[in-house]
Amino acid sequence: MKATTHAELYRPFRGQLRRSPSTALVLARSGIRTAYRSKWPLLLFAVPLIQTIVRCFIVYFAFSLKDSGLGADLGVGGKVASAALLQAFSNVEQQIVALLTITQFFTMIVLAWYGAGLIADDRRLKAHLLYFARPVTKSGYILGKLLVVGFYGSLAIVLPATVVIVVAVFSSPDWAFVQERGSKILMVELYALLWVFIHALGILAISSLTKRKIYALVAAVGFFVLTNAVAAFLSEALDDSRWWMMSMFGNFGALANEWLGMREREFNWPVEYTYFVLVGVALAFTAILYRQVGRMEREA
């Protein structure tokens, strides 16, 4: 049989590819659906859920009791104490920050669980050869993955914060919460979104560095836990709280101080330093992601 080539069948493409702006959304939608197939990891949301319910009750009862004039029958000391208690409980930002502080590790696990394998598994299974054989750009790919892990992270942080705010809005007498502290609502949402964004970016960057989800997961959790522990030790040992800037916990603590008026810990540095650290960290994670995904794209 005579061998022939069929060069004449392959004509160069001279049209224009329609760059669908929704490539990232398509990837995100499919990623979210795929992750949802496994139901067991939803148990990770148990603690944030419980904390949300607890905080909602605290806020609701605080506003209700405030409205009903609790402590009116008490002596001066009692009145002062009950007023301070109600003030603390009805400080919605404080409740939300407390919620985030208590659940942050669970939220980290949620992000790590849903995010650690997103790029690592693609590398291991060589799925990137399929992705980048289609008109998917690096940015579209990264954004799509980010939206997946961001979605589940938001369920663990942004949604609980929003629920507590909604309860506060409806339970505060005469919409007092909106009137007096309406600007804080936006800050709280921004704070929660930023938390999810930075951590999600970090987890994806770590995921892009390995081919096994389990290693990415451990590295992600280890990175955040270790930086926290080292920051705590060094800040105490060197008597300088600026060492807390090593950890995301410390930086978000400083942000909470600035944006939400918290004083949970003494983070004695100008908040601009925190902005600088967070921007630097985000840029570093983004650079890692683009470098690694670029390699995957070239492989394809």
Added chain:
Amino acid sequence: MTKVDASVTGHSAESTPIVVAESLGRWYGEVIGLGDLSVTIPRGVTGLVGPNGAGKSTFMKLMVGELRPGRGTLTVLGFAPFANQALYRRLGFAPQQDALYDHMTGRAFVRDLVRLAGYSKHEADDRAVRALGRLELTAAMDRPCGGYSKGMRQRVRIAQAIAHDPELLIADEPLTGLDPLARHVVIELLRGLAREGTSVIVSSHVLHELEALTDRMVLIHRGRLLAQGAVREVRKLLSRHPSKLHITAREPRRLARALVALEHVESVRLHSEGLLDVETRDLAAFQAEFAALAARERAGVRSLESGDASLEAVFDYLVN
């Protein structure tokens, strides 16, 4: 689908079954691995045949005690298999999955596993070397398994299963991934083991090679037993399917005219170059009459072969 049983009976000493399954069932959540399998496997070499998802691997995992039955009973060499040390002394299992301890040499891998059976270090090493030699891995046995080719890895898996001289070897798709030379080595090994008295249960998709190894089959489909016994015996029992034969002759038309006149012949198809395809309802009658008919017609018959006594054809009939 009709369940067909054409088990071959042998001498009483050898007819003690090695595997007895009664209403065996195993499922994975909602997926049925095995539905309702009742089968008796005698000593000797038995092939386990079925398409992907039929339940062959599940059945093997149940036989080697990796899994427990969801229902029914199963005994292997008289033992309930799950985590049964007494059985494992007499059983060797070569799994399908390509998984080895890549950091270990082939020799160390087989030797250490043999040592777990209770042998001394020296004896375990001897056995390991012998087993690897039988699979023509002597030259490579001191290299790490991570550097082996797919075929070598397959052979190492078989080596660890035979090194302790088991009474029964269960091999899950041992021929998969092997080049023709390696396949020949493995088939010869399995034949050798059978000659030495080791019973072998082997599954494979390579049906013609399985047929070369044994004519005793257990056919499984959708978690149930389709048929068991010698392939030809099973074929005979499939009366609703006419037997197919391929004949080549110098005078095909003359022969075809004569064959069509036979009552039990259902169809005759003429192809080019003297080839005829004949379907007959009664193979025995056809065989009795054909020689005389061919001589009478002076058809110059060159060849006569069965078109559907193969395992593949039998399986096809049973499944469809």
Added chain:
Amino acid sequence: MLVHFLRSAALLARMHLVELLSSKRLLFAVLLAALPPVLALLVANFAPERASFGPGMIHAQASLLLLLQVVVPLGSLLVASGLIADEVEGRTITYLFTRATPRAAVLIGRVAAVLVLLVPLFALSAWATALAAAQRPGTTYPEAVQSMILAAAAGALVYSLIGAVLGVLFRRALVVALAYAFAIEGFIANVPGSTARLAVQYWLRSLAIDSEVEPWSKMSELSTMVALVDPDVAAVRLALIAVGVIVFGVAMVRRRQYVLTS
């Protein structure tokens, strides 16, 4: 039968030891173990002079905040959770479970290999932390160092056993182990009242810390922690936990079926 069990366990321990020595998990554990002494050395040499922050306090801080709370649980669980789980994922568990070897011997043997490496590793880390802290002039507390070495060793033992048993029960054992060690224990160990006694961390701290004496009495972090018990009581409790965990693990590994994907 016991001889065969022990022989099998010893052989499996040796097999796994060789594998462990070249594994990434162990490398990560070693790096983790090096962290507290390295940081203690940095602090000892570069921290500003403070009367209240001598070598004893550096050692106490590094040991409690880093070694006991993070390094020991993380390192032990990382290495031990893969004992059975890695075999299942790598689909090599078939070879071990189709031998004339008790399943329990597989678990015990491999756990033994891990303990032989990790217990001395983290004990050494505790000792090295004290040594590094001692570079700073000031008072050292040998008893505190000894009790911390013991606590680090005990922590390695208990967390390794917990990790191993989690590996028997779960495919994604490491995730469960981390969630347990840092989320659940981190929460429970700091809840006031007797709830804290459900956490291994509580008993380890009780073993290591005598809050009546220095340097512990000067540590501000301890004032916010739940009141600890006597070290002898803690030692017994930890031993009971270890025995309970391994007995449970043995019972589970004997019954468990592992469905391997092709």
